[in-house]
Amino acid sequence: MSTTTPPVQPAAPSGSLDISSTPPVPFGRLVRVELRKSLDTRAGRWFAGSIVALCLAIVLITAFAAPDAAQDLGFFLTVSGSTLGYFLPILLILMVTSEWSQRTGLVTFTLEPHRARVVGAKFCAGLLLGLGLIVLAFAIGALGNVIAGGDWEVETGLLVNGFLVANLIGIVLGFAIGMLLMNSPAAIVAYFIYTLVLPIAVGILGAFQEWFADLAPWIEFNTAQASLFEGDAVPTGEELGQLLVSGFIWLVVPFAVGLWRLLRAEPK
Amino acid sequence: MITVEGLTKTYGGFRAVDDVSFVAQPGRVTGFLGPNGAGKTTTMRIMVGLTPPTQGRVTIGGHAYQDIPNPGRHVGVLLDASAQHAGRTGREVLTIGARTMGLPDSRVDEILEMVSLTPAEAKRRVRNYSLGMRQRLGVAHALLGDPSVLILDEPANGLDPAGIRWMRGLLKGYADRGGTVLLSSHLLHEVEQIADEMILIGRGRIVAQGDKKTLLSGQAASSLVTSLDNDALARALSAAGHSASPAGEGLRVDCETAEVGRAALAAGVVLTDLRSGAAGLEDLFLELTADTQREGHPAAATAQGGAA
Numbered sequence: 360m361s362t363t364t365p366p367v368q369p370a371a372p373s374g375s376l377d378i379s380s381t382p383p384v385p386f387g388r389l390v391r392v393e394l395r396k397s398l399d400t401r402a403g404r405w406f407a408g409s410i411v412a413l414c415l416a417i418v419l420i421t422a423f424a425a426p427d428a429a430q431d432l433g434f435f436l437t438v439s440g441s442t443l444g445y446f447l448p449i450l451l452i453l454m455v456t457s458e459w460s461q462r463t464g465l466v467t468f469t470l471e472p473h474r475a476r477v478v479g480a481k482f483c484a485g486l487l488l489g490l491g492l493i494v495l496a497f498a499i500g501a502l503g504n505v506i507a508g509g510d511w512e513v514e515t516g517l518l519v520n521g522f523l524v525a526n527l528i529g530i531v532l533g534f535a536i537g538m539l540l541m542n543s544p545a546a547i548v549a550y551f552i553y554t555l556v557l558p559i560a561v562g563i564l565g566a567f568q569e570w571f572a573d574l575a576p577w578i579e580f581n582t583a584q585a586s587l588f589e590g591d592a593v594p595t596g597e598e599l600g601q602l603l604v605s606g607f608i609w610l611v612v613p614f615a616v617g618l619w620r621l622l623r624a625e626p627k
Numbered sequence: 628m629i630t631v632e633g634l635t636k637t638y639g640g641f642r643a644v645d646d647v648s649f650v651a652q653p654g655r656v657t658g659f660l661g662p663n664g665a666g667k668t669t670t671m672r673i674m675v676g677l678t679p680p681t682q683g684r685v686t687i688g689g690h691a692y693q694d695i696p697n698p699g700r701h702v703g704v705l706l707d708a709s710a711q712h713a714g715r716t717g718r719e720v721l722t723i724g725a726r727t728m729g730l731p732d733s734r735v736d737e738i739l740e741m742v743s744l745t746p747a748e749a750k751r752r753v754r755n756y757s758l759g760m761r762q763r764l765g766v767a768h769a770l771l772g773d774p775s776v777l778i779l780d781e782p783a784n785g786l787d788p789a790g791i792r793w794m795r796g797l798l799k800g801y802a803d804r805g806g807t808v809l810l811s812s813h814l815l816h817e818v819e820q821i822a823d824e825m826i827l828i829g830r831g832r833i834v835a836q837g838d839k840k841t842l843l844s845g846q847a848a849s850s851l852v853t854s855l856d857n858d859a860l861a862r863a864l865s866a867a868g869h870s871a872s873p874a875g876e877g878l879r880v881d882c883e884t885a886e887v888g889r890a891a892l893a894a895g896v897v898l899t900d901l902r903s904g905a906a907g908l909e910d911l912f913l914e915l916t917a918d919t920q921r922e923g924h925p926a927a928a929t930a931q932g933g934a935a
Binding site for chain 1: 628652653672675676677678687688689690692693694695696697698699700701704706707709710711712713714715719723724726727728729752768775776807
């Protein structure tokens, strides 16, 4: 210990801290740290890796199994993008909830007591990570098309709406659920209920009640998002309205409430 | 310097911290002592802004914690050594801290050496750490930014005797170089040996504070004595006006040890053991927090050497 004892900063006689020469933690540094934290555990790395592997596997299977006529770049991007879309929100959920489930928030929010900055940095890190995976999913889709020898045709609407926008919505959604529940298992279960059970329930209800089928796209976000995957058909005014209304209910409100909760919660 | 002023925290109708005020001075180790659930951890959490106080305030070196830029460079905090991602390696935990504070990665090696975690241990995941290793890692994390104030919650918990001695040396040295150290514990002997100043807290309220001497002044004199002929010694002591009662294999006498020696000399009794039996800090502590203890403490257990 002789050579490594820390030189304690000489405290002023009054015991006051001189903070004038300490700059605050730059936001970019917080983002880099959050990005590192999302991939520095076996769980984080494996999960991100598994998503990519799964996209690859499903694209390869469809490349060999699907009828040739159906195969073009747009088709493979839909396959790859929707596979990613299922699991990307979970990656975001874990980025947020691990601070609580693994209790690292005690350290994180002590090193940067301005919690809103941490949340902002985490969101940016999640966006960067998600965009990286979206690019990878695009490459995998293109690879599938090379193998299948399909046309290099893709409708711009599908590329932007179904591939990019839908996955970006997934990122925000995962982040919102994570903040809202602050508990990994609960948040993942809630996500699957939202994404798998809810649309089916709404579909069944809609099949029996016509008025509900008309109402569903307005209040159920998954149903409303269907218009994003309809190729070049630009969402009509009504569809856009449905997206905005249901998105407000399922995206904006949970995000706002989750943020409010997280900024006030006491990490234990 | 840490200044706590009129701090109160209530959860519903429960007062976890009740009008607590104290000062932790630079150059001294301040021990924060109390039974489980007395409010130590809540107080420390309020200090670093994790929990908002209901009333009162805490300043560290004259600033609210939230106003300290890059606080890891000024205040080292260890609240719970187990609150680390189980899947990260020890080195990774420290690397994240160092990166956040803007320190070079070489600092991680320095600090690992300081807390005697070997490179092989640093590569293991925290999941596989013993509690003692987690404490070392937690202390390493607190020291990373070379802060001038340390806030440590139960840092000696889970350390083996060698580890406790190491911790003592580390914190003493730290305070001697002008640092402010506040550490909490529910184990009196630990704090008694490290702390220059003690804050005793029970059920959210401070019941006593000061250095050991101040705390113990005013305690009645008492001696514990064992001799080859206790009966004869007891008679001699009674004759000298001191009351002696059996305690274990010897006697407890309500006077200074010198008086007992004198009586034994006069009576020609051979003493085999004579020491001060003045109520120690433990008795004081139990007495002061008696109404806040979970178990009613049996008097016999507090009388030193009583049943032994």
